Amino acid sequence: MILVDLATATICFxxxxxxxxxxxxxxxxxxRLEQVRTQEAGYGGDVILFKETQNSVFAxxxxxxxxxxxxxxxxxxxxxxxxxxxxxxxxINVMPDVYEKLVECCNNQLMIVSG
Numbered sequence: 001m002i003l004v005d006l007a008t009a010t011i012c013f014x015x016x017x018x019x020x021x022x023x024x025x026x027x028x029x030x031x032r033l034e035q036v037r038t039q040e041a042g043y044g045g046d047v048i049l050f051k052e053t054q055n056s057v058f059a060x061x062x063x064x065x066x067x068x069x070x071x072x073x074x075x076x077x078x079x080x081x082x083x084x085x086x087x088x089x090x091x092i093n094v095m096p097d098v099y100e101k102l103v104e105c106c107n108n109q110l111m112i113v114s115g
Contacts, residue, residue, distance in 0.1 A: 009084035050092075
């Protein structure tokens, strides 16, 4: 099982926890993960979808770097939890190596996001 704690801005799986960038719009609850392809720039060709509505898609993806003014990489690596809660439009950004670990172990697994 994958656990995302928005209060600490972390994702935990396989007995290890990692920092995340998440947003105030990141939904809480239980979700099934699904790796999907995307042609959108900046995502590396795929994301891990966890919730979709008529108006929004929520996914875990590699840290999005196409807007340098957002300083996402610096905030993701910051020890300051408040810096990691940001304007992600509800998605969860992780380092590329963490993303690859998630793809390898956790496609179609259950994820719990708590606030």
